[in-house]
Amino acid sequence: MTTPPPPESPADDLRGVPFPAPEPLPPAPTSGSAERPRWGILDVILGFPFFLIMALVGLAVGVVIEGVDFAALSEPAATDALPIGVLALSLLFQQLSQAGWPWLVSKWKGIGFQADWRVYFKVEDIWLGFVTAVIGLAAAFIAGSAVSWLVDLSDEAEADNTQFLRDAEGSPWLYVMLFAVVVGAPVSEELFFRGLALRAFERTARGNKVVAVLASAFVFSLPHFIGTGWQGTAVLLSSIFMVGVVLAVAVYQTGRLGTAIVAHMMFNAVGAAGALGYFDQFVPS
Numbered sequence: 001m002t003t004p005p006p007p008e009s010p011a012d013d014l015r016g017v018p019f020p021a022p023e024p025l026p027p028a029p030t031s032g033s034a035e036r037p038r039w040g041i042l043d044v045i046l047g048f049p050f051f052l053i054m055a056l057v058g059l060a061v062g063v064v065i066e067g068v069d070f071a072a073l074s075e076p077a078a079t080d081a082l083p084i085g086v087l088a089l090s091l092l093f094q095q096l097s098q099a100g101w102p103w104l105v106s107k108w109k110g111i112g113f114q115a116d117w118r119v120y121f122k123v124e125d126i127w128l129g130f131v132t133a134v135i136g137l138a139a140a141f142i143a144g145s146a147v148s149w150l151v152d153l154s155d156e157a158e159a160d161n162t163q164f165l166r167d168a169e170g171s172p173w174l175y176v177m178l179f180a181v182v183v184g185a186p187v188s189e190e191l192f193f194r195g196l197a198l199r200a201f202e203r204t205a206r207g208n209k210v211v212a213v214l215a216s217a218f219v220f221s222l223p224h225f226i227g228t229g230w231q232g233t234a235v236l237l238s239s240i241f242m243v244g245v246v247l248a249v250a251v252y253q254t255g256r257l258g259t260a261i262v263a264h265m266m267f268n269a270v271g272a273a274g275a276l277g278y279f280d281q282f283v284p285s
Helices: 041-066 070-074 084-109 113-117 125-151 163-167 173-204 209-224 230-254 258-275
Strands: none
Touching: 041 084, 041 173, 084 113, 084 163, 084 173, 113 173, 125 230, 125 258, 163 173, 163 258, 173 209, 173 230, 173 258, 209 230, 230 258
């Protein structure tokens, strides 16, 4: 008598079907990891005096390299007469400190530079950055135009913060300035404002991303104004604020800084080209 074969088990029906890989286990906790990350608003506040100190160090280095008379620095308009090389070195030192501060904070109080500030890049960040830059330019133009009408700004030059580029024309320092504007500023400012500051405000607001976006954009706009009057300052602050909002939203939408950095580079490149007159041929006289 032939014995009937045993019934197939559910596992037999799945033979040859690939199983998904198991989720990796989280890393083993290290000493003190339960308290991390510990960064917050205080680290954002402490960053500003650090930037100022480093900018002054760069200024001193530039004064020595350019051979500026220290006695002349006591004059009321001394900063207006400083060689462009001094200002360029001060700007570079400030940007290095701005990029380095989030790294230091993450090292002391965080779980890792990439994990803390979303420092990731993907190929699609190129076209996403282009789209974000266009949106940022449009938002800045609309906000600036609206505030300009409200405050009755008569001279658009009062809302200009790119005069230092025109001052550098004809000097080799122009290329240093362009690098600082198109590369240095986007990288360092995104690390600080859309990395550390955005995350710190989000934590303080208990996860409220709207508050984090608005607060980080406000803080981002403060160091950028160089208006010669209150009307020009209001217009400039409103434009930069809207750019900060767009960049912060891009970080939340993509989950990384790559798109915002690329967009910031494109935005600043357009601004630099405009300041140097590369678009004048397209403007009807």
